[in-house]
Structure formats: C-alpha cells, structure tokens
Amino acid sequence: MAFQHGLSGLNASSKNLDVIGHNIANANTTGFKSSRAEFADLVASSMGAGGGANYGIGVEVAAVAQQFSQGNVTVTGNNLDVAINGNGFFKVQQADGSAAYTRAGNFKLDKTGDLVTNGGAQVMGFKVDPATGLSTSEAQPLSFPTGAPIQAKQTSTITANFNLDARAQNAVGKAAVAANPTATPPIAAQAAVPPTPASTYGTSINVYDSQGVATPVSLYFLKNGPNTWEVYTDLAVAEADLATAAAAGAGTPLAPTDSKGQLVFDASGKLISGSPIPGLEILAQNPNTPSPEFINGATGVTLDLSGATQFGSKFAVADLTQNGYASGDLTSINISNDGMVMASYSNGVTRAEAQVALANFRNPQGLLAVGGNNWVESFDSGPAVMGKPGDGNFGALRSGALEDSNVDLTAELVNMMTAQRAYQANAQTIKTQDQVMSTLVNLR
Incomplete structure (x- = not known):
C-alpha cells in the first residue's frame, strides 16, 4: 500500500506545483486571480468496521480554488483603463x-x-439617452460613432448669468439740474447725463437650428427706471426706441416697441420678475430653408435670465450657454469613476453616452476560467446579477488605473519550495518501500 501512498502524494504535489507555476507565470497579468490546490485524504474502509479497520491510502487534490481577493490598483493615466475596487466583474460579449x-x-x-x-x-x-440623461436597464455592447458625426441639435434654451451695474443711469439720460441754494435742503447743480449707448450692456452667443447651422443672437439691456431693465435682441430697434425717448426729453422713460421682456430687481439686487422669457423668435441663417424659419420652430427659444443680478459693480457676464450644437466627430472617450463613458466631439460637446455595467455572483469561486482573463458562469456560480458601479454590493471604479494580479510572488515562491519538499518526501516513501520489498524477496 505504501507504493500507492507515495504515488498519490507525487501526483498531488505535481498538481500543486502546476497551480503554483500558473500563479507565478501570471504575476503581471492584469486582473488575474490566483488559485490554490486544496488536498483531501483517501481512506479505504469497510462499512461498519470498528476502530483500526480504516486505512489511509494517500491524498488527492480535492479542488483548485480561485482566490478573488482584491489586487493592487495601479494608476496608468490611460483614459480607457478602469479598475474595479471591490466586488464585481466587467461583462463582455465574446x-x-x-x-x-x-x-x-x-x-x-x-x-x-x-x-x-x-x-x-x-x-x-x-x-444613456443624451436628451434625458437616463440610462437603459439592459446591458448592451458599447459602441461609439467613429464613422459618422453625431446629429446636430437645435437650440431650445439660452441661459445667461450676469450682473447689471446698479450705478447706471436710465438709458435715456438725465436733464441738467440748476443749483437752488434757497431750497430746503439746498440743491446743488447737476450736469446733464447723456443717453447711454444701446450697446453698452450687451452680449452675444451662437444658437443652432435643426441642421446645426449657427445663428448669432445678441442681447442688450437698457435701464428704464429704478431697478428696471428692458431686454432687446435687435440693436437697431433698441437704438430707435432710445432715440425716440431722448427726442421727447432727457428723463423720458423708454416706450419699447419690441422689448423681449423686462427685468425687475428688488432693493438688494435680486431678480424678482422677468425670467424666463419664452418664445423668442430667432430667424435661422440657413440658406437651405425655402422660407424664413425660426430656431426651434413655432415654440421659439426660451431665455433663462434667472441668474441675473443688479449690484454696484461693472457689467459682467459670468456664464452664457445654450443647449444646441452643430454636428461633430468623435475625438476622445474617457471613463469616469462612476463608470460613465464620456465622449468628446469636435463641436465642443462632451456628454455621457453610456455607463459601464458590472456583474456579480452569489459564488464567484464557482466561475469557470476560460482564458484570456475571462470567466463564464456555471451552475455553481449561479446567474449573474447586473448593476452599476457603487450600487449595493458592487465595487467602485477607478478610472485611469488597472487592477494588478493578486498573486503574492513571495508567498508563491515559498509555497513552491514547500511543494518541492513534499514531492521529494513522497518519492522517498516509494524508495523506502522498494527497499523493504527487496529485503523480503531476498529472504532465504
């Protein structure tokens, strides 16, 4: 029986060395998970036999168990590299x-x-739906438009955040005031204030029609009383209204013929009315339209001025945006820490196109390794449960980084020496048994 003991020990030690060698060979393989050989003893016995009737007949490799401990995360700086820190697997379609x-x-x-x-x-x-920002609930292969530009989007909203100078005089100007020292209180002489040019407080931005053709839009703000400003989109109209009021005499309020809206501020400089301004009719400068066409059709463009203020500082535009864009070609892709795949296009648009899916299993050790850093599910692993990074028991992602192999090279080298000694020891039992058999055969 000792021959069988030694032989089973040699086989088990050889398989153990195979597992250790496989781990060492993959010490630098991204995302690799080490394995270990787990042994069980072999016993020959008869049912119901009493003590002393059970005989050990060697050892076997009961399982080669995968170790799904976390590997070190190494920063690479590559915008398409992403590491999982925690539970989960990337799902791929072969x-x-x-x-x-x-x-x-x-x-x-x-x-x-x-x-x-x-x-x-x-x-x-x-x-991810670019229009709503909502993602689908079913995972699908991720693909991006490298062969054709993305479709243009027409503008529906312009958003402007700016400060109007609270020190500004009414746009029409102010008449001169003669000195009156006998008045109570005495009135000092005040020089006339000329009309403020209509373009003094103005800004502009490009908006886009359904074909992505740009049309410039200008915004002009004319003060028309305490804490009150008129909003124009046509400089010529603003100048005409200003000239009409000035001709009636300095201090005459504007009588707007085509003001798009009126902004009213409170005593603290906060906007209290006048935003949003809906239905701006902006004529598209597109030679392909058979007749004049407005940006965003009959609905018009909404002008959001809710961020406007009136403080005692210079006119300044803090932010001016609109939600349309021309067509554009894909220039780069980045994966963020929440798994969002951000695509950048030549038209300056950067938007979320998708979110990387993660899968998890009730028993990851039941997964079957198929090579190429891939596993497939099995009956033992259970079905995959899909989710998003950071949700529930799914791990977080680290963009611009990779998960290293979890092989501890020092431990594997020590294990290799131990396995080698075990192999030598089992070989020695076979040698000793052979010597014993030779002694018996040579008895006279």
Missing part, C-alpha cells in the same frame, strides 16, 4: 455572442467604434 466576465479593465476602441478587451470581446454597459 465573438460567438456568449457572455463572459473579466476583472481586466484595459479596454480599447477598435476601428468600428466598439469598446473591446484585448481579446476582442465587446464591453457591455447601459446606454
């Missing part, structure tokens, strides 16, 4: 359409615009 799972986040963008692994499997994620 060339045959089957699903696989990986911890290696060294992704690439291929020539067709697909986000893929080094093995060519497509990375799965949740698509």
Whole structure:
C-alpha cells in the first residue's frame, strides 16, 4: 500500500506545483486571480468496521480554488483603463455572442467604434439617452460613432448669468439740474447725463437650428427706471426706441416697441420678475430653408435670465450657454469613476453616452476560467446579477488605473519550495518501500 501512498502524494504535489507555476507565470497579468490546490485524504474502509479497520491510502487534490481577493490598483493615466475596487466583474460579449466576465479593465476602441478587451470581446454597459440623461436597464455592447458625426441639435434654451451695474443711469439720460441754494435742503447743480449707448450692456452667443447651422443672437439691456431693465435682441430697434425717448426729453422713460421682456430687481439686487422669457423668435441663417424659419420652430427659444443680478459693480457676464450644437466627430472617450463613458466631439460637446455595467455572483469561486482573463458562469456560480458601479454590493471604479494580479510572488515562491519538499518526501516513501520489498524477496 505504501507504493500507492507515495504515488498519490507525487501526483498531488505535481498538481500543486502546476497551480503554483500558473500563479507565478501570471504575476503581471492584469486582473488575474490566483488559485490554490486544496488536498483531501483517501481512506479505504469497510462499512461498519470498528476502530483500526480504516486505512489511509494517500491524498488527492480535492479542488483548485480561485482566490478573488482584491489586487493592487495601479494608476496608468490611460483614459480607457478602469479598475474595479471591490466586488464585481466587467461583462463582455465574446465573438460567438456568449457572455463572459473579466476583472481586466484595459479596454480599447477598435476601428468600428466598439469598446473591446484585448481579446476582442465587446464591453457591455447601459446606454444613456443624451436628451434625458437616463440610462437603459439592459446591458448592451458599447459602441461609439467613429464613422459618422453625431446629429446636430437645435437650440431650445439660452441661459445667461450676469450682473447689471446698479450705478447706471436710465438709458435715456438725465436733464441738467440748476443749483437752488434757497431750497430746503439746498440743491446743488447737476450736469446733464447723456443717453447711454444701446450697446453698452450687451452680449452675444451662437444658437443652432435643426441642421446645426449657427445663428448669432445678441442681447442688450437698457435701464428704464429704478431697478428696471428692458431686454432687446435687435440693436437697431433698441437704438430707435432710445432715440425716440431722448427726442421727447432727457428723463423720458423708454416706450419699447419690441422689448423681449423686462427685468425687475428688488432693493438688494435680486431678480424678482422677468425670467424666463419664452418664445423668442430667432430667424435661422440657413440658406437651405425655402422660407424664413425660426430656431426651434413655432415654440421659439426660451431665455433663462434667472441668474441675473443688479449690484454696484461693472457689467459682467459670468456664464452664457445654450443647449444646441452643430454636428461633430468623435475625438476622445474617457471613463469616469462612476463608470460613465464620456465622449468628446469636435463641436465642443462632451456628454455621457453610456455607463459601464458590472456583474456579480452569489459564488464567484464557482466561475469557470476560460482564458484570456475571462470567466463564464456555471451552475455553481449561479446567474449573474447586473448593476452599476457603487450600487449595493458592487465595487467602485477607478478610472485611469488597472487592477494588478493578486498573486503574492513571495508567498508563491515559498509555497513552491514547500511543494518541492513534499514531492521529494513522497518519492522517498516509494524508495523506502522498494527497499523493504527487496529485503523480503531476498529472504532465504
């Protein structure tokens, strides 16, 4: 029986060395998870046999268990590298359409615009609707428009945040005041204030029609009384209204013929009325339209001035944006820490196109390794549960980084020496048994 003991020990030690060698070979493999050989004894016995009737007949490798401990996260700076810190796997779709799972986040963008692994499997994620910002609930292969530009979007809203100078005089100007020392209190002489040019407080921005053709829009603000300003989009109209009021005499309020709205501020400089201004009719400068066409059609453009203030400082525009854009080509892709895939386009637009999906399993050790840094689910692992990074028991992502192999090289080298000694010891039991058998055969 000792021959069988030694032989089983040799086999088990050899398999253990195979596992250790595989770990060492993959010490630098991104997302690799080490394994360990787990042994069990072999016993020969008869049912119901009493004490002393059970005989050990050696050892076997009961399982090769994967160790899904966290690997170190190394910053790479590559905008398509992403590491999982915690539980979960990236879901990928292989060339045959089957699903696989990986911890290696060294992704690439291929020539067709697909986000893929080094093995060519497509990375799965949740698509984001650019219009609403909402993501789908079903994971699908992530692909981006590298062969054609994204469609233009017409402007529906202009948002402006600015400060109007509270020290400004009425746009029409102010008549001169003669001195009156006998008045109570005495009145000092005041020089006339000329009309303020209509372009003094103005700014401009480009808006876009449905074909992405830009049309410049200007905004002009004329003070028309205490804490009150008129809003114009046509300089010629503003100047005409100003000239009419000035001709009636300095100090005459404006009688706007085409003011788009009136901004009213309180004593603290906070806007209390006049925003938003809906239905701005902006004529598109598009030679392809058979007749004059307004930006955003009959609905018009909404002018959001809710961030306007009136303080005693110079006129300054803090922010001026609109939500339309021309068509544009994809220039770069970045994956953020929450898994959002941000695409940048040549028209200056950067928007979320998708979110990387994560999968988790009830028993990750039941996954079957199929090579190429991939695992597939099995009956033992249970079905994949899909989710988003950071939700529930799913790990967080680290963009611009990769998860290293979790192989402890020092420990593996020590384990290799131990396995080698075990192999030598089992070989020695076979040698000793052979000597014993030779002694018995040579008895006379």
